[in-house]
Amino acid sequence: MNIIFIGGAFWGPNKSKIIANSIGLIQNAADVLQHNYIEGIASNAAVSEIIVLNAVYIGSYPRKYLHPYYTPAIKEQRIEKLKIIDFSFLNLPGIKHISRFNIIFIALLKLLKTKKHSDVIVICYAMHLPFLAAIYLNKLLNKNIRTCLIVPDLPEFMATRSGIKKIPYVISAKIGYAIANKFTYIAVITSGMLEKFNKVKNSVVIEGIASKKNTSSASIRTTDYGRYFLYSGTLDARYGIIEMLNAFEKSSLGNLKLIICGDGDSREHVIARAKKNTQIIFLGQLDRDEVLELQKKAVALLNPRRDVSLFTKYSFPSKIIEYMNSGRPVLMYKLPGIPVEYYNFCYVIDPSDGGLALAMQKLATTPESKLMATGKSAKEFIERYKTPKYQTNKLINLFKDS
Numbered sequence: 393m394n395i396i397f398i399g400g401a402f403w404g405p406n407k408s409k410i411i412a413n414s415i416g417l418i419q420n421a422a423d424v425l426q427h428n429y430i431e432g433i434a435s436n437a438a439v440s441e442i443i444v445l446n447a448v449y450i451g452s453y454p455r456k457y458l459h460p461y462y463t464p465a466i467k468e469q470r471i472e473k474l475k476i477i478d479f480s481f482l483n484l485p486g487i488k489h490i491s492r493f494n495i496i497f498i499a500l501l502k503l504l505k506t507k508k509h510s511d512v513i514v515i516c517y518a519m520h521l522p523f524l525a526a527i528y529l530n531k532l533l534n535k536n537i538r539t540c541l542i543v544p545d546l547p548e549f550m551a552t553r554s555g556i557k558k559i560p561y562v563i564s565a566k567i568g569y570a571i572a573n574k575f576t577y578i579a580v581i582t583s584g585m586l587e588k589f590n591k592v593k594n595s596v597v598i599e600g601i602a603s604k605k606n607t608s609s610a611s612i613r614t615t616d617y618g619r620y621f622l623y624s625g626t627l628d629a630r631y632g633i634i635e636m637l638n639a640f641e642k643s644s645l646g647n648l649k650l651i652i653c654g655d656g657d658s659r660e661h662v663i664a665r666a667k668k669n670t671q672i673i674f675l676g677q678l679d680r681d682e683v684l685e686l687q688k689k690a691v692a693l694l695n696p697r698r699d700v701s702l703f704t705k706y707s708f709p710s711k712i713i714e715y716m717n718s719g720r721p722v723l724m725y726k727l728p729g730i731p732v733e734y735y736n737f738c739y740v741i742d743p744s745d746g747g748l749a750l751a752m753q754k755l756a757t758t759p760e761s762k763l764m765a766t767g768k769s770a771k772e773f774i775e776r777y778k779t780p781k782y783q784t785n786k787l788i789n790l791f792k793d794s
Contacts, residue, residue, distance in 0.1 A: 399517035428601035432780030482607035493522035509536035549703035627656030632696030639748035687718035695724035716770035737770035
């Protein structure tokens, strides 16, 4: 079985370049998930080779990236079964998507000429229209290839837009769904998503994948912060960031602090609250190693997202697996996109008013031995059932059975 994986992950020196030139949010969660998929697929004996056609997911110039043309620091790499090809592209709004479509369409067309089509499976990461269109047109020219779409997010819920600015995204989403429903296979992160792809006969739910090693080499001195709760991830208001800040201040936890890492539309609000309250510490967007180090010392790791919007039906917060893999307890609400098995290994917040503040108060006085036991059980659950090999075997079995 030969896999062609089309995505936008960060590899080696290219990641350092992206971090240095990005303005605002960097797609760290998407990067980690792509690497986990690729690592898991590569570990399966049925897969002989994976070729990654990679056009990185970065923001557009000039608002979110410092350069109008992206050029990778390294264009081609080999890692055991993997051959990774990184592409340059114009990084201007609008034009960027045309550029990305062209490079992937041509690269895939050339690559398929060298392969036995019946043995090739082309995997697309995310509902990114340039990638979807490039694969679909190649499928029309090479009918024997099989195609698979991994859907970590639905396009209509990826950002909040309104008015005339929303129109091109609505059109793009409709085209994307039309193409996606012509794929051979689909992997979604919640069962609720399947209703959006009811024309695809072969599907699997893979809510997330744990990194094989959740360790870091960072030397950040977390003991300087004392005892703290931690939130790391996207700082969007719809994820409950404001409610988390309000609950923390309402809980009156003495010297216990709230550390927040990340970026998003609530960034300025978080900064303002941190200036007024020294118990709230905002560290901005950190390197992943630093975040992992902070997680290991927290009293508890917070996910304040509530079931108050439709998008929670189609969303599994990727931070849940990373949190649980740290060995520290997780505090979260029940959400329709999270499988029920996860609630055996965390603390669940009462959804009534004041529930988060009360939960924080309770955990602040919970003995460390009990916190450690909860964190350990969660880590063991993740290490057994959510590894790259275990989760991607579901996808490989789907390929074999159809």
